[in-house]
Amino acid sequence: MQFCVFRFLGNMLNTVSLCVLALAFAHSSAASNAKRGLAFADSADPTDISVAENTQVSWVYDWGTTAPSYLADSGITYIPMQWGASGVEDFAATVQASGAKTILGFNEPDMSSQSNIEPATAASLWTQYIQPLGADGVQLGAPAVTNGPTGTPWLSQFLGNCTECTFDFIPLHWYGEGLGNFYNYIWSFHGEFASWPLWVTEFASTSTNVSEVQDFCNQSIIYLDSLDWIGGYSWFAFYRETSGSYYNLLDANGNLNTLGEIYLDGTD
Numbered sequence: 001m002q003f004c005v006f007r008f009l010g011n012m013l014n015t016v017s018l019c020v021l022a023l024a025f026a027h028s029s030a031a032s033n034a035k036r037g038l039a040f041a042d043s044a045d046p047t048d049i050s051v052a053e054n055t056q057v058s059w060v061y062d063w064g065t066t067a068p069s070y071l072a073d074s075g076i077t078y079i080p081m082q083w084g085a086s087g088v089e090d091f092a093a094t095v096q097a098s099g100a101k102t103i104l105g106f107n108e109p110d111m112s113s114q115s116n117i118e119p120a121t122a123a124s125l126w127t128q129y130i131q132p133l134g135a136d137g138v139q140l141g142a143p144a145v146t147n148g149p150t151g152t153p154w155l156s157q158f159l160g161n162c163t164e165c166t167f168d169f170i171p172l173h174w175y176g177e178g179l180g181n182f183y184n185y186i187w188s189f190h191g192e193f194a195s196w197p198l199w200v201t202e203f204a205s206t207s208t209n210v211s212e213v214q215d216f217c218n219q220s221i222i223y224l225d226s227l228d229w230i231g232g233y234s235w236f237a238f239y240r241e242t243s244g245s246y247y248n249l250l251d252a253n254g255n256l257n258t259l260g261e262i263y264l265d266g267t268d
């Protein structure tokens, strides 16, 4: 719903311009899907974000804490992430300064090659530095574990240690082949951590068959949209194609490829 205020102070042209802006804004807001996000950290090609404007995409994260300047006029909400233990003491102040309403916690802390934090240590850092944001009304997304064998055991131990913590949702990552395998995993995760909505903040089909990857993306986003315990999701990733990549959403020049067209403009 939108309306135009006729103040009769300026000339007719100014009044018309204000109304046109209001209409344009109303249109772009109505089109996006509140669940659908982008995983995008390609600082080499920041203007690629322009193809995501006025699409189904409503939010973006880049594994960092501070919104990149290229998002300023995009109409896409930035969600900061505290990637690992380093710099965690500054995170709350950064989030408060930016006015962000939602945050993401540690990235794949169960992996030695990723943020690699012991559950007890992560819980202690969380309690001291991240939990206070919850009292300010910021929506807290728990650490995001992998779908490898260390993933859900890490999360259980973290939750067991984080007795003072509250979470608004739990993110998770999944890579593999086959819709059935993906659906089984998220349902099993939902069964184990039933108290929280889930966000799938990295997922992709690792098939090397392009039409299989496209079908996986097309079907899975429709399915995720239909589940009321899924609060958000972001396909991996909003990157340009490179040789041997099958799940990136952009072609080599930064335009949407077929997969990108499915994900950004597909049915919701």
Ligand SMILES: *[C@@H]1O[C@H](CO)[C@@H](O)[C@H](O)[C@H]1NC(C)=O
Binding pocket: 118, 119, 120, 121, 156, 157, 158, 159, 160, 161
């Ligand atoms: C706390 O985390 C440690 C690993 O850091 C784990 O050994 C322990 O079982 C956890 N405690 C609970 C209650 O889950």
Ligand SMILES: *[C@@H]1O[C@H](CO)[C@@H](O)[C@H](O)[C@H]1NC(C)=O
Binding pocket: 209, 210, 211, 212
């Ligand atoms: C790719 O997958 C589709 C659907 O499963 C199949 O029909 C097609 O033969 C596959 N293509 C190749 C090159 O394997």
Ligand SMILES: *[C@@H]1O[C@H](CO)[C@@H](O)[C@H](O)[C@H]1NC(C)=O
Binding pocket: 214, 215, 218, 219, 262
């Ligand atoms: C996506 O799936 C629907 C059926 O669920 C199908 O009608 C549509 O053609 C598919 N789109 C693409 C681009 O594959």
